[in-house]
Amino acid sequence: xxxxxxxxxxxxxxxxxxxxxxxxxxxxxxxxxxxxxxxxxxxxxxxxxxxxxxxxxxxxxxxxxxxxxxxxxxxxxxxxxxxxxxxxxxxxxxxxxxxxxxxxxxxxxxxxxxxxxxxxxxxxxxxxxxxxxxxxxxxxxxxxxxxxxxxxxxxxxxxxxxxxxxxxxxxxxxxxxxxxxxxxxxxxxxxxxxxxxxxxxxxxxxxxxxxxxxxxxxxxxxxxxxxxxxxxxxxxxxxxxxxxxxxxxxxxxxxxxxxxxxxxxxxxxxxxxxxxxxxxxxxxxxxxxxxxxxxxxxxxxxxxxxxxxxxxxxxxxxxxxxxxxxxxxxxxxxxxxxxxxxxxxxxxxxxxxxxxxxxxxxxxxxxxxxxxxxxxxxxxxxxxxxxxxxxxxxxxxxxxxxxxxxxxxxxxxxxxxxxxxxxxxxxxxxxxxxxxxxxxxxxxxxxxxxxxxxxxxxxxxxxxxxxxxxxx
Numbered sequence: 001x002x003x004x005x006x007x008x009x010x011x012x013x014x015x016x017x018x019x020x021x022x023x024x025x026x027x028x029x030x031x032x033x034x035x036x037x038x039x040x041x042x043x044x045x046x047x048x049x050x051x052x053x054x055x056x057x058x059x060x061x062x063x064x065x066x067x068x069x070x071x072x073x074x075x076x077x078x079x080x081x082x083x084x085x086x087x088x089x090x091x092x093x094x095x096x097x098x099x100x101x102x103x104x105x106x107x108x109x110x111x112x113x114x115x116x117x118x119x120x121x122x123x124x125x126x127x128x129x130x131x132x133x134x135x136x137x138x139x140x141x142x143x144x145x146x147x148x149x150x151x152x153x154x155x156x157x158x159x160x161x162x163x164x165x166x167x168x169x170x171x172x173x174x175x176x177x178x179x180x181x182x183x184x185x186x187x188x189x190x191x192x193x194x195x196x197x198x199x200x201x202x203x204x205x206x207x208x209x210x211x212x213x214x215x216x217x218x219x220x221x222x223x224x225x226x227x228x229x230x231x232x233x234x235x236x237x238x239x240x241x242x243x244x245x246x247x248x249x250x251x252x253x254x255x256x257x258x259x260x261x262x263x264x265x266x267x268x269x270x271x272x273x274x275x276x277x278x279x280x281x282x283x284x285x286x287x288x289x290x291x292x293x294x295x296x297x298x299x300x301x302x303x304x305x306x307x308x309x310x311x312x313x314x315x316x317x318x319x320x321x322x323x324x325x326x327x328x329x330x331x332x333x334x335x336x337x338x339x340x341x342x343x344x345x346x347x348x349x350x351x352x353x354x355x356x357x358x359x360x361x362x363x364x365x366x367x368x369x370x371x372x373x374x375x376x377x378x379x380x381x382x383x384x385x386x387x388x389x390x391x392x393x394x395x396x397x398x399x400x401x402x403x404x405x406x407x408x409x410x411x412x413x414x415x416x417x418x419x420x421x422x423x424x425x426x427x428x429x430x431x432x433x434x435x436x437x438x439x440x441x442x443x444x445x446x447x448x449x450x451x452x453x454x455x456x457x458x459x460x461x462x463x464x465x466x467x468x469x470x471x472x
Contacts, residue, residue, distance in 0.1 A: 001017075002017035004265045005266055007228055009220060009225050010221065012261075013203050013205075013224060015204075015205060018251055018254045021051045021254045022058075022250055022254065024055070025055045025057065029059050032064065035056065035059055035061070035064050038052045039056070039064070039067055042068075042308040043071060045075060047309055047310055047312075049257075050257035050261060053305050053309035054250065056068055056305050056309075057250060058250065065301065069304050072303070072307040072308050072332045072333045075333070076333045078406050080314075082443075083381070084336070084376055085335060086134065086339050086369070087174070088132075088134045088136075089138045089139075089140055089318070089342075090140065090160075090348075092153070092345065093115065093117065093142055093147060093152075094114060095142050096143050098212060099212065099214035099215050100201070101210075101213070102211060107214070115345035116345070117156070119155065119156070119159050122160065125346060126170060130165045130169065132348075132368075132427065133385070133427035134170070134369065135169065135170060136174070137160065138173075138174040138176055138197060139157070139173060139175055139177075140176050141153060142178075143177070143178035150180065150184045150187060150188075157175075157192070157193065158191065160173055166426070167426045172387035173192070173194060174196070175193045175195075175196050176197040176239075178217065179216075179217075180229075182232050183233070184233070185232070185235055186233040189235050195238060195272050195273060196239065197241070197273065198227065198230075198238075198239070199240075199242060199243055199275065200224060200255070200256070200259065201242065201246060202247040203251065203252055204248075205220050207246065224259075227259075227263060228266065237396060237399070238271055238272060239314075240273070241273075241274060241275030241277060241316075242276075242277075243277050243279055244302070245279035246279060249298065253306075257310065260310050270400065272314060272395075273313060273314040273316050274306055274315055275317075276303060276315065276329075277320055278299065278321070296325050296328070300329055303315065303334060304332040307332060308333075311404075312403045314335045314336050316336040316337070317330075318338050319363045319365040319366070322365055323364075323365050326365060327379070330379075339367070340369035340372065341363060343363060370427070373423065373432055373436075374429075374431065374432045377436055377439050382416045382417065383423070384416035384420065386416050386418075386419045388412075388415045389411075389412075392471065394411075409448075410447075410448065413446065414444070414453070417456065417460070420436060422463055425464065444460070452472065
């Protein structure tokens, strides 16, 4: 049944193939000769199959695990350098008709305050986000055709792009909404979205149907085939993810990589991003009822194995995770993180009273954006607010071609420094600005092309003089 080129969910995410993969990985977890072969293949920076990567995930030899960690760190540097892209989620509405048993937005939850932003409230939220320094948002909304129709989402996107407050501007809007039709994906594309993101939640069909007992999300095939419809609708950057903790992690890992292989085989473009959320406590939700929680060490191993298996993809970690966990996995391949996040509707402009909470999940990393930026720079990373590739048309196969050839750094490195310079001047605290200026002075000299380096230096000076939004 397994066919990665099929457009049927149960054929490109084939349960029997995953079971065989897990059995193969378990049988070979101590086969050091095979593990060495797989690591050698990973060093070619061309990726691994789901079966090969599953062997690395099953491996328990500490020396080999460390080799994978070291390789993941190097691959991250080779493809993405020391940049970490910054973003924030923006929750538009928590009205939802689905019955997802792990999400507090489920339709039967009577504890949570239901909210939907008006366009004026969208402006207030976006202004608050701009005043923090954000340039990239991921908008979120529950599935409700009455309260959150596609027309509402499109209106919000138009509003977001229209807002210019002081030197602030949202330059890229990524969208995380429920699976929809090809026609609606075309509308999102025309609205100028960046990446369309949809978490699978779980690739285990039987578990999926039990976890989604009611609502349109119950349809496993329609949900799993969403990325194919999105690409048919013209969206060439899509983001995958599973919610670790719902099903056994090795199963999810194999399914996730099979989905990436499918997109590559059918569309010539794998996932632009892969997210790795873990289930967290929330209103009306106790993660302890799910028996598949994973330790921080296993979580780190998953991140490293994804990085070596899918070297070109951007990897995202949210404020679900603590500072300590984020610090560990950033080194192992994560390239995008959120900062100063709120997971409630309207939470940026008006923080909620305790009795009106509407968060989707508890945030573990509660630091401000400025504190996160400072922390990243202390570790030698460049916090990047860049959105240049999307606006320069470097999306889909054009982005992937540059990334896979490790050429994306020629424009991304100076773009990161210029957007960091904007942040430092417009929003940073004095201490953050001081460490940032020193970082920029050091990192600008690493731009390999002399002409590009000199143009970037000129733009940095022009940013000091009040100009904004330069990009390569």
